[in-house]
Amino acid sequence: MMSRIIRMLLAALAAGAIASTALLAETFSGLRGPVPLDQIAPAPRMTPLDNSTEKRVRNYPDQPPIIPHTTEGYEIDLNSNKCLSCHARSRTGESRAPMVSITHFMDRDGQFLATISPRRYFCEQCHVPQHVVNAPVPNTFMDIDTVLERSVPEKRR
């Protein structure tokens, strides 16, 4: 009796193993494309950066605005900050670029400094350029205006 159960269990295990290897060999067409799971898919081509310079609306008020131009080769290090050569307060007249937000002059105690606070120096920690791609996953994000409108359609806000 006992040995029969053990044999059945072994058989089930073997069947499971075969099934899982077959599963591994199967192709899935998800984000990774139609490539078997045990193989490495070829990397997709790099797409160009959005260089339209057109301002994009923020999705929520404290979203860091995205960079609507290429930043290839822009150095940001101890020696220089290429972004600031246009976006610094004193440079915006000539460059006509938007000035760095006034919040970036504050240190973490809320004190205003003469120039960009060191903790805000590395622009691309928050602000990023965008590649021209189709979103691989649909996004259902709604901004607050849409949410309010949908919840109370008749009332004026």
Next chain:
Amino acid sequence: MSTTAQSPPGASAPWWRRLYDFLWEIWGIIRRPSTVFSLGTLVLAGFVAGVVFWGGFNTAMELTNREVFCTGCHEMRDNVFEDLKRTVHYSNRSGVRATCPDCHVPHEWTDKIARKMQASKEVWGHLFGHIDTREKFVDRRLELALHEWARMKANDSLECRNCHTAQSMDLSKQGPRSAEAHERYLFTGQKTCIDCHKGIAHSLPDMRGVPGWQ
């Protein structure tokens, strides 16, 4: 006074006296008309020798105008050449690339000779190890960069314009930011290339105090 009059040639005269006599003799040969060679031979030989010397001189100079020569010294190879490899002037979509002399040596002959003579200072610097370690190079990087910026500012970014001419710029093919900036500052002559395009082929030094930088 007969003993001091004229010492016999070659005997015990001092070396400078013998050299002087030798040069004087050569000068005598040069200023006398030839008695052996015809005028035609002399002119032709002079012409051929001229071609050979001129060609040889320019060839030798062009040999110093190649990237292989520039990167022959570790100062260039390990510092600025490494910088260049990351930039668009080294690798780009169409495969046209600039080498060291394209930007750092004028293409016109007279200016080129002037620059080459200036570069003898760089040979001095190499021999005496002015920037022979990374630390020394980084310390002097601003000074070296300031020299190049001043040079390009003075010649209206001549080396940039050897390839990038304002006449051939199609603004509709540029990004909106570039097009606007070129229209406002380059075409009006208010600024020259190097005023804005610093650090496009090499990493920048400490830019504090450089106009237009933070």
